[in-house]
Structures are given as structure tokens and as C-alpha cells.
Amino acid sequence: MEKTILLVEDNPDDEELTLRALRKANIVNEVFVARDGQEALDFMFCTGKHAGREGQAIPGVILLDLKLPKLNGIDVLNRLRSDPRTKLVPVVVLTSSSEDEDMLRSYQSGANSYVRKPVEFPAFAAAVTQLGIYWMLLNESPPKG
Amino acid sequence: MKSLGSLSLRHKLFGVVLLTTLVALIVALGSMVGYDLRSYHRNLLSDMTTQAVLLGRTTVTALAFDDPKVATENLSVLRFRPAVNSAALYNARGALFATYARKDEQRAFPKLPEVDGLRIEDRDLILFRRIVNDGEILGTVYLRADYELFDRVRDYLEISAGVLVAALGVALILALRMQRFVTRPVLAIAEIARDVVSKRDYSRRATKLSSDEVGTLVDSFNDMLAEIDRRTGELEASNAKLAREIEERTRAEHEVLRLNAELEDRVRERTAQLETANRELEAFSYSVSHDLRAPLRSIDGFGQALVDDFPEHLPEEARRYLDRMRTATKHMGQLIEGLLNLARVSRRPLERRPVDLGQIARQVVGDLQQREPDRAVEVSVWDGMLAEGDPQLLHAVLENLVANAWKFTARKDKARVEIGSLKDQGRTTFFVRDNGAGFDMTYADKLFGAFQRLHAASDYSGTGIGLATVQRIVHRHGGRIWAEAEVGKGAVFYFTLVFDGEQAARISQDFKETQG
Numbered sequence: 001m002e003k004t005i006l007l008v009e010d011n012p013d014d015e016e017l018t019l020r021a022l023r024k025a026n027i028v029n030e031v032f033v034a035r036d037g038q039e040a041l042d043f044m045f046c047t048g049k050h051a052g053r054e055g056q057a058i059p060g061v062i063l064l065d066l067k068l069p070k071l072n073g074i075d076v077l078n079r080l081r082s083d084p085r086t087k088l089v090p091v092v093v094l095t096s097s098s099e100d101e102d103m104l105r106s107y108q109s110g111a112n113s114y115v116r117k118p119v120e121f122p123a124f125a126a127a128v129t130q131l132g133i134y135w136m137l138l139n140e141s142p143p144k145g
Numbered sequence: 146m147k148s149l150g151s152l153s154l155r156h157k158l159f160g161v162v163l164l165t166t167l168v169a170l171i172v173a174l175g176s177m178v179g180y181d182l183r184s185y186h187r188n189l190l191s192d193m194t195t196q197a198v199l200l201g202r203t204t205v206t207a208l209a210f211d212d213p214k215v216a217t218e219n220l221s222v223l224r225f226r227p228a229v230n231s232a233a234l235y236n237a238r239g240a241l242f243a244t245y246a247r248k249d250e251q252r253a254f255p256k257l258p259e260v261d262g263l264r265i266e267d268r269d270l271i272l273f274r275r276i277v278n279d280g281e282i283l284g285t286v287y288l289r290a291d292y293e294l295f296d297r298v299r300d301y302l303e304i305s306a307g308v309l310v311a312a313l314g315v316a317l318i319l320a321l322r323m324q325r326f327v328t329r330p331v332l333a334i335a336e337i338a339r340d341v342v343s344k345r346d347y348s349r350r351a352t353k354l355s356s357d358e359v360g361t362l363v364d365s366f367n368d369m370l371a372e373i374d375r376r377t378g379e380l381e382a383s384n385a386k387l388a389r390e391i392e393e394r395t396r397a398e399h400e401v402l403r404l405n406a407e408l409e410d411r412v413r414e415r416t417a418q419l420e421t422a423n424r425e426l427e428a429f430s431y432s433v434s435h436d437l438r439a440p441l442r443s444i445d446g447f448g449q450a451l452v453d454d455f456p457e458h459l460p461e462e463a464r465r466y467l468d469r470m471r472t473a474t475k476h477m478g479q480l481i482e483g484l485l486n487l488a489r490v491s492r493r494p495l496e497r498r499p500v501d502l503g504q505i506a507r508q509v510v511g512d513l514q515q516r517e518p519d520r521a522v523e524v525s526v527w528d529g530m531l532a533e534g535d536p537q538l539l540h541a542v543l544e545n546l547v548a549n550a551w552k553f554t555a556r557k558d559k560a561r562v563e564i565g566s567l568k569d570q571g572r573t574t575f576f577v578r579d580n581g582a583g584f585d586m587t588y589a590d591k592l593f594g595a596f597q598r599l600h601a602a603s604d605y606s607g608t609g610i611g612l613a614t615v616q617r618i619v620h621r622h623g624g625r626i627w628a629e630a631e632v633g634k635g636a637v638f639y640f641t642l643v644f645d646g647e648q649a650a651r652i653s654q655d656f657k658e659t660q661g
Binding site: 011013014017020024067096098099100117118119120122124125 | 474
């Protein structure tokens with residue numbers, strides 16, 4: 001089964017730019033978008049508006065913004081890591097913040113990677129492209145338990 | 146027993162009068178009696194001696210003719226001298242020749258005459274005297290007379306006692322009457338003094354009854370009372386003043402305490418406000434970090450999308466405008482980055498560790514060379530630039546200063562950058578020197594202000610935040626930063642970190658340990 005990507009992003013501009021960068025990099029894997037922390041959890045645990053999604057494959061990577069409505073990125077990360085079903089899902093924190101504290105808390109909460117969104121689009125596109133290639137093509141997902 | 150001192154003045158006065166009278170009388174009477182007794186004794190002796198001599202004369206004949214009868218008659222004349230108890234004549238051989246005895250006399254005559262002389266015996270005067278005629282001892286006269294000295298003494302004592310009692314009585318009566326003149330004023334003063342002491346009424350005054358020493362005493366006493374009255378008044382006034390002052394001081398102290406409490410409240414309030422402000426500032430930084438960047442990315446991203454997706458629809462002019470937009474976006478991104486750095490430099494806790502600034506400088510220069518491999522800059526970094534401070538922040542200092550030097554030497558043919566240190570009296574001053582564009586020293590004070598730029602943006606790019614950040618880092622280390630420059634010739638930036646000779650040795654030691 002093809003790997004999928006879950007993009008957790010509340011900013012529609014960033015969402016579109018990310019999707020565009022992936023498209024431009026010819027990464028054709030399916031991308032699901034959650035627009036706040038709660039939706040991301042609903043998606044992962046098949047609850048709320050994502051109920052009935054049971055049985056479908058879990059994403060190969062989650063691109064997680066930190067500053068989100070309702071539940072923020074760190075909360076989402078903590079919930080994912082405390083549940084056996086999602087404990088091992090690769091999570092890449094993709095955020096505008098370059099604060100040491102955000103970085104530290106992300107890693108402490110079990111992020112696999114921390115990537116800063118560059119302001120200049122070419123750099124941003126390059127970062128997203130590399131992420132897509134790495135997590136979709138190079139990285140091996142954890143074995144299903 | 147009452148001591149003399151505790152007796153009342155009246156009694157003392159009596160005592161003095163009586164004692165004086167007594168002593169005077171005793172001395173007077175004693176002298177008179179003594180004189181009288183002495184005269185009596187002498188008169189009696191001389192009288193009896195004369196009597197004996199006369200008897201001797203009158204009885205010479207009777208003795209010469211051995212006629213006791215005549216002798217007895219001669220002796221009988223003594224009956225006219227009642228004081229004579231008895232008398233006798235002894236002949237030359239010492240035998241009793243004739244005798245006379247007063248009627249009441251019963252004592253026996255001495256058997257033998259004694260040697261010439263007088264003696265007092267048994268309240269009697271006894272006298273023997275040789276009768277001598279023409280150098281021949283014819284016999285001896287014996288006389289025995291009453292010696293009434295002791296009776297006289299007894300009489301005198303009785304009289305003296307009577308006189309003494311009478312005199313003392315009179316003296317007592319006189320003293321009783323007279324003492325009033327002396328003691329009354331004194332007692333009056335004493336009375337008032339007692340009153341003054343018990344009632345503390347210093348307005349009382351003693352009445353002056355005489356103009357003698359007691360009168361003077363009254364005056365002095367009244368003066369003294371007046372003085373005490375005045376002093377007491379002053380003392381009370383000063384006490385009242387003191388009490389008022391104490392009250393005022395207490396009030397002032399309360400006021401100070403209240404103000405202190407208020408101040409503490411205010412400090413707490415301000416601290417809370419500051420903490421709130423700090424939190425808000427952090428929240429602000431955080432949202433700047435997150436939220437201000439996102440729109441920039443959108444502008445840049447969609448601008449790029451326009452260029453990428455509609456190349457045939459965009460005229461050259463539109464492309465150029467889009468480029469300008471994207472350049473501005475990039476610059477805005479750098480400004481945000483710079484501001485965040487400045488804020489971060491102020492916020493993060495300062496770490497103090499031994500640092501080799503030379504090593505950091507070489508790293509910074511390496512990064513710059515890598516970024517701009519085309520630039521040929523002659524860089525020299527001195528050895529042994531040890532300091533103590535936050536490695537990350539000091540890295541930022543050198544990064545900014547060296548990058549500036551690098552930037553402002555861009556238009557020089559032979560660009561030179563030197564990073565070194567100067568030691569003066571144990572203090573180390575670090576410097577970054579270049580031979581670049583320099584600046585006008587007139588504006589040197591604006592150098593370290595945020596967003597202050599001394600060069601046109603078109604000449605040298607930059608955010609104007611770098612030196613402000615550098616200055617803040619140096620200040621946080623307790624150091625100082627300043628610059629010297631000349632337009633077209635170059636600039637030197639100097640900075641110190643709190644650092645003295647002793648520290649230098651210690652840092653050097655620490656550094657060796659951490660490196661080893």
C-alpha cells in the first residue's frame with residue numbers, strides 16, 4: 001500500500017504552498033490535511049468526523065505545525081505518543097518558530113524531526129521536497145504491531 | 146537610743162544651755178570651795194603652830210621649876226579654844242608633865258612625845274613641838290584639835306547641789322522663754338520645707354521673722370525655692386516638648402513604616418506588572434516568530450508561483466516588480482530574525498565559561514569564506530584571546546563584528562580584517578579592525594542603536610540590528626563597546642568583558658583543563 005502523508009496545518013496559504021511544493025517535486029503520495037489539533041487526533045484515532053475510517057493505513061509521516069487552534073502541536077504529539085496505536089508514527093514538526101524552547105519541547109515529546117519553515121519560498125519548497133523524498137521514499141516505516 | 150543628731154533643735158538648745166550652765170557652776174563652785182578649803186587648812190595649821198609656840202613660852206617657867214600645877218593652869222587657857230580637843234606637856238625626859246582635855250574628850254594621851262611636826266589623823270590635827278629656851282630643850286607641847294575639812298566639804302557639796310538645782314531651774318525657764326526667738330524661724334522653715342517636699346508645691350515661701358543668720362537662711366531658702374520653682378517649670382516645659390517630639394517621631398516612624406509597606410506593595414505590583422510585561426513580551430516574540438513569518442512566506446511563495454505558473458502572461462516589468470516584492474520579503478524576514486535575536490540575547494540566562502575568542506573568530510571567518518568564496522580578504526586572528534562568558538552569545542558578537550568588517554571591506558582591493566586583543570593593567574580589550582569603508586565619527590553614538598544605519602542600504606545591505614545585539618551582549622557581560630573609524634580608511638570595534646588579571650590566570654587554567 002502506498003504511504004500517505006498527514007499535513008496538520010491551520011494556515012491555508014502554508015497548506016497550499018506545501019501541497020504545491022510536493023506536487024512540484026513529483027511526490028504523488030496521498031496527502032490528508034487536518035486544520036487543527038483535534039482534527040489531527042480524530043483522523044489518527046478515527047473519531048469525530050473521521051469516524052468510520054477504521055482499517056485504513058496510518059500515515060507514513062505526519063507534518064505537524066506547532067501553533068494550531070484548539071490543541072496545539074505539542075499536545076497532539078503527546079497524545080500520539082501516549083497511545084500504543086500511534087506511538088511509533090514518524091512525526092516531523094514543521095513550524096515557523098526557531099525558538100530553542102519549541103525545539104526542545106518537540107524533541108522531548110517524541111518528535112522524529114524538527115524543520116523550520118524558511119520565509120523564502122525556494123528554500124521552503126526545497127525543505128518540503130527533501131522531506132517528501134526522505135519520508136516517502138527513503139525511510140522505512142516502523143513494522144506494524 | 147536616740148543619737149544626738151536626731152534630737153530636735155529645741156532639745157539641743159536646752160541641752161547646750163543646761164550643759165553650759167552646769168559646767169560654769171561646777172567650775173565656779175569648785176574653785177571657790179577649793180580656795181576656801183585650802184585657806185581653812187592653812188589657817189588652822191598656822192593657828193595651832195602659833196598656839197603651840199605660845200604654850201611653850203608660857204610654860205617655860207613651870208617646866209624650869211618643875212611645877213606641874215602652874216603648867217596645868219597654863220594649859221587650861223585652852224578652854225577658850227573650843228577647836229582644841231586636848232593638849233599635854235612633856236618634860237625634857239619625855240614624861241607626861243601636864244594635860245588638858247575638852248570635856249567631851251576621852252582619848253588617852255600619847256605616852257611619849259614624838260618628833261616635831263604636824264599630822265592629820267582620824268579627823269584630828271596632831272602637833273608636837275619642842276620647847277627650847279636658850280638652846281636647851283625643856284620639853285614638848287602636844288596639841289590635838291578638830292580638823293573639820295571633811296565636814297566643810299560635805300557642807301559645800303550640799304550647798305553646791307542646791308545652787309546647781311536652782312541655777313539650772315532658772316536657766317531652763319529662761320531657755321524655754323528664749324528658745325522661741327531662735328528656734329521658731331528655723332522650725333518654720335523646716336515646716337515649709339517638709340510641706341514643699343510632700344506636696345511638691347514650690348510656690349510656698351517662708352516668712353522672715355528676724356534679720357539675723359536665720360533671716361539670711363529664710364532669704365536663701367526662699368531664693369532656692371524660687372530657683373527650684375523656675376527650674377521645675379523649665380523641666381516640665383522641656384518634658385512636655387520632649388513628649389511632643391517623641392509623639393511626632395513615633396508618628397513619623399509609623400508614616401515611614403506605612404510608606405515602606407506601600408512601597409513594598411508598589412514594588413510587588415510593579416514586579417507583577419513587569420512579569421506580566423515580560424510574559425507578554427515573550428508571547429509577542431513567540432507570535433512574531435510564528436505569525437509574522439507566515440504571511441511573508443505566502444507573499445514570497447505565491448509570487449514565485451506566479452512566475453512559475455504563468456510565465457507567458459507576465460511582462461518583463463511585472464517580473465521585475467515581483468522580484469522587488471520578493472527582495473522586500475526577504476529583507477523583512479531578516480529584520481524579524483534580527484529582532485528575535487536581539488530579544489533572545491536579552492532573555493536567555495547568561496552562562497559563564499572559559500572561551501577562546503580566537504577559536505570562535507576563526508570559525509566565523511571560515512563560515513564567511515565558505516559563503517563568499519570569491520572574496521579575497523587577508524584575515525589575521527591573534528592567539529591566546531581567552532575570555533570568560535557565554536560561548537553562544539560571544540559567538541554572536543564576533544559573528545556580527547567580523548561579518549560587518551567583511552561586508553564593509555567588499556569594495557577594497559586589498560581587504561584586511563584583524564581580530565586581536567590588547568592588555569592594559571590586567572584588563573583585556575578585544576578588537577576587530579578592518580580597512581573598509583569606515584564611518585564618520587560624528588555619528589559614532591548612533592552606531593549601536595537598533596535600526597540605526599550609517600550607510601545607505603543600496604551601498605551595504607543590513608538590518609541595523611546587529612550592533613545593537615552586540616552591544617547588549619557585551620553589556621550583559623559587564624563590558625563596554627566602542628568604535629574608532631575614519632571614512633574610507635576603516636573601522637576598529639573595541640570591546641571588553643569583565644575581566645582582570647587574576648581572572649585571566651584562572652580562565653587560562655580552566656581552559657587548559659577543559660581542553661585537556
